[in-house]
Amino acid sequence: MQPMTEKSNARRRTVTIGGDLTVGDVGFGAMQLTGAKVWGDYPDHDKGVALLREVVAEGVTFIDTADVYGPHSNEELIREALHPYPDELVIATKGGFIRGGPEYSDMGASGSKLYLRQAAYMSIRRLALDRIDLYYLHTPTFTDAPFEQAVETLAGMKQDGLIRHIGLSNVSADQLRAALAITDIAAVTVHYNVAVRVGAAVRAVAEEQGIVFSPWHPGAVPGGKDGNSFHAVIDPIAARYHATPQQIALAWQLHRTKNALPIPGTTSIEHLKENLAAAGIQLDPGEVEAITALAPEDA
Numbered sequence: 001m002q003p004m005t006e007k008s009n010a011r012r013r014t015v016t017i018g019g020d021l022t023v024g025d026v027g028f029g030a031m032q033l034t035g036a037k038v039w040g041d042y043p044d045h046d047k048g049v050a051l052l053r054e055v056v057a058e059g060v061t062f063i064d065t066a067d068v069y070g071p072h073s074n075e076e077l078i079r080e081a082l083h084p085y086p087d088e089l090v091i092a093t094k095g096g097f098i099r100g101g102p103e104y105s106d107m108g109a110s111g112s113k114l115y116l117r118q119a120a121y122m123s124i125r126r127l128a129l130d131r132i133d134l135y136y137l138h139t140p141t142f143t144d145a146p147f148e149q150a151v152e153t154l155a156g157m158k159q160d161g162l163i164r165h166i167g168l169s170n171v172s173a174d175q176l177r178a179a180l181a182i183t184d185i186a187a188v189t190v191h192y193n194v195a196v197r198v199g200a201a202v203r204a205v206a207e208e209q210g211i212v213f214s215p216w217h218p219g220a221v222p223g224g225k226d227g228n229s230f231h232a233v234i235d236p237i238a239a240r241y242h243a244t245p246q247q248i249a250l251a252w253q254l255h256r257t258k259n260a261l262p263i264p265g266t267t268s269i270e271h272l273k274e275n276l277a278a279a280g281i282q283l284d285p286g287e288v289e290a291i292t293a294l295a296p297e298d299a
Contacts, residue, residue, distance in 0.1 A: 013254075013279075015261050017212050018165035018186035021133055023090050025254055026279050027062030028055045028272070029216060029265035033077055034069050039102040041073045047267070052081035054269050056089065058276055064189070064214070064263045066094035066138055067123050068107075075126040083128045091127060092134035092187070094169055095119035096142070096150070111142030111150035120162050134187055136167035140175050147175055148182060155183035167214075173201035180209065187212035187261070193220045194249045195230060200297040203257055210259065218253050218262035219246040219275065230294055237287050243278070248291070250278035255288045 016022045033042045033051070042048040055063065065074045075093060082089070095116055098108045110116070120135060137154060140147045154166045165186035168179055179185050188206050190199025192215035199215060206213040222230055234245045241248065253262045264275045283291075 015212055015259050017090065017134055017261075018184070021090050021165065021186075023062040023088075023261065024060060024279075025261065026060070026250065026276055027064055027214065027261055027263040028060045029263035030063055030065045030074055030078060031069050032265040032267050034074050037102055037104065038069055039099070040070065042077060042267075045077075048077050049081040051267060051269060051272070052078060055272060056082060056086060058272060060276070061086075061088045062090050062092065062261060062263070064092050064216075066097070066136075067119055067126075068094070068097040068099050068138065071099050072122075072126060075123060079126060079128050090133045091129070092136060092167065093123045093127065093132055094136035094138035094167075095123065096138040109139050109142050111137075111145035111147070111153070113145075113149075113153045113156075115144075116150060116153045117157060117162070120157055124162070131161055132163045134165045134167050135163035136169045136187070136189060137171075138169045140168070140171045148178060151179045151182045158183070171202060173205045176202055176205050176211075185209075185211055187214055189214040189216055189263070191216055192253075193218055194234070194252060194291055195220065195222045195227075195295055197295050197297050204297075206259065207257060212259045212261050213257045214261040214263055215253060216263055219250040219264045219278070221245045221249050233290050233294055237283070237291075241281050243281060244274060247274055247278040247281060248283070250275060251281035251283055252288060252291045254279060255283050256292065 013025045014022050015025055033048045035041055096109050098110055100106045137150055157163050158166055167187040168185055169189045188202055188211055190202050192199035203213050234248050238245045238248045250262055253260050266272050
């Protein structure tokens with residue numbers, strides 16, 4: 001292990017995963033560091049390595065990846081860039097999806113005990129870890145196992161020391177509750193932002209249970225004609241804080257949910273710094289309410 005590089009961006013707060021992993025309130029989603037359609041290697045290998053090192057240099061302590069990103073190349077790039085890892089760094093990865101080709105239609109999923117355990121072992125190997133701090137079930141839908149059985153498999157993996165904490169990805173609120181009846185769930189990641197509230201019900205359960213809520217595409221603000229109503233509200237707030245609309249969208253996530261851990265992704269160091277600076281924006285309650293009202297929470 002190496003000491004964490006001095007942070008050049010002060011964090012507004014921290015969140016704690018599973019009661020014992022404390023990380024900064026804005027993580028980094030590494031999915032974009034792959035080829036087109038999340039298939040194959042990232043085209044500019046050296047730039048990818050440099051970006052990941054800058055992520056850590058900027059004080060980020062949470063990186064989100066998955067075995068299907070590439071597949072596999074995203075985890076391998078993280079290891080190459082950052083291993084040996086700083087003590088404070090938490091790397092979350094996921095298993096369950098299987099991809100056989102460059103089209104999204106080539107995606108399948110397996111929730112079988114043998115497959116999920118093998119997937120975790122391979123992620124441990126690619127990332128050069130002793131165990132995975134946070135391991136997500138990447139999808140709740142399988143053709144070879146019921147959801148509850150897959151959750152039980154992860155609970156067994158935790159008991160055996162393969163993983164430290166269990167996460168769920170892209171689940172419904174009912175599935176989250178069903179999983180909680182089986183084992184502790186430390187974090188959930190779903191699609192949730194100022195315009196897309198697919199994960200709203202999951203967010204509510206996570207808030208109620210003290211589970212970390214890690215939205216993906218968290219800073220997205222719609223453009224074009226469809227985005228006019230959003231920009232009419234968000235742009236004046238952004239101007240007030242000398243910020244971008246995307247920074248305001250990220251700041252809203254942090255104000256909206258007590259245990260929020262958004263994972264914006266980027267391939268630009270400049271954009272990375274903008275994302276992290278959003279953590280320092282202090283919105284007032286009226287601004288948070290105005291942004292929240294832009295889309296129904298049950299969408």
